[in-house]
Amino acid sequence: MxxxxxxxxxxxxxxxxxxxxxxxxxxxxxxxxxxxxxxxxxxxxxxxxxxxxxxxxxxxxxxxxxxxxxxxxxxxxxxxxxxxxxxxxxxxxxxxxxxxxxxxxxxxxxxxxxxxxxxxxxxxLPMKVLCKNDCKGICNRCGVNLNSQSCDCDTNELDPRMSKILDIFNNFKEV
Ligand SMILES: [Zn+2]
Ligand SMILES: [Zn+2]
Known part of the structure; x- marks a missing residue:
């Protein structure tokens, strides 16, 4: 108006x-x-x-x-x-x-x-909106909401890029 x-x-x-x-x-x-x-x-x-x-x-x-x-x-x-x-x-x-x-x-x-x-x-307008500060997000493998459920996905498994770096690091140690 x-x-x-x-x-x-x-x-x-x-x-x-x-x-x-x-x-x-x-x-x-x-x-x-x-x-x-x-x-x-x-x-x-x-x-x-x-x-x-x-x-x-x-x-x-x-x-x-x-x-x-x-x-x-x-x-x-x-x-x-x-x-x-x-x-x-x-x-x-x-x-x-x-x-x-x-x-x-x-x-x-x-x-x-x-x-x-x-x-x-x-x-x-906020840049980011979180439901709570410690929101656990969703599992990037199976997609469950980790605030209300847990899943059996191996979340310890590293990002492939990260494990490559770790390999290099381990190889270096063995030398
Ligand atoms: Zn949330
Ligand atoms: Zn999962």
């Missing part, structure tokens, strides 16, 4: 509050697509702070389902986002690019709430 900020520009000390639903059902990046299990409304307050500037206080929470990086079990992570920002509407799109302003969700006097939510999630 786009919110028009122009009414906050024309009247000094003008304030306003919006509760905007989040439309996205999935959080998608170039490489991943994760289901959104739960989301709040985006609560946004605007306040005129003079000279074509609007102050924004926005907050929302989104729960995203990720596969654990080691065992692939689904885990849900809640992101609580709270942003306080001055939006300078004197800036043109070119100015923003020049100043490397991260605000990409403003178009003229409109704020694109969906884009804002997406951006905030993107910067908060």
């Amino acid at each position: 786009n919110l028009d900020l122009s009414e906050f520009l024309s009247v000094s000390d003008k304030k306003g509050h919006f509760d905007v639903p989040i439309e996205m059902e999935k959080f998608q990046t170039k490489r991943t697509s994760n289901r959104i299990a739960d989301k709040s409304l985006v609560s946004i307050d605007f306040r005129n702070c003079g000279k074509k500037k609007v102050h924004m206080d926005a907050s929302f929470s989104v729960t995203i389902i990720f596969p654990c990086d080691r065992c692939l079990e689904d885990i849900s992570r809640e992101f609580k986002v709270d942003v306080n920002k001055d939006i300078d509407l004197n800036l043109t799109d070119e100015d923003r690019i020049e100043q490397l302003d991260e605000i990409t969700y403003i178009n003229e006097t409109y704020l694109d709430v969906e884009k804002f939510v997406y951006n905030e999630l993107l910067v908060n």
Whole structure:
């Protein structure tokens, strides 16, 4: 949804509050697509702070389902986002690019709430998600989840590249 900020520009000390639903059902990046299990409304307050500037206080929470990086079990992570920002509407799109302003969700006097939510999630996204810090992962031979089951695979057997190095080492010892 786009919110028009122009009414906050024309009247000094003008304030306003919006509760905007989040439309996205999935959080998608170039490489991943994760289901959104739960989301709040985006609560946004605007306040005129003079000279074509609007102050924004926005907050929302989104729960995203990720596969654990080691065992692939689904885990849900809640992101609580709270942003306080001055939006300078004197800036043109070119100015923003020049100043490397991260605000990409403003178009003229409109704020694109969906884009804002997406951006905030993107910067908060973890590089790695583990179901627990000591997740044992899955057996790379039979594929069982080693957190809940054990298997009889010989996990002591070394990676072939590693055993070659060990052979060389042993041969060296025999000499
Ligand atoms: Zn795990
Ligand atoms: Zn196994």
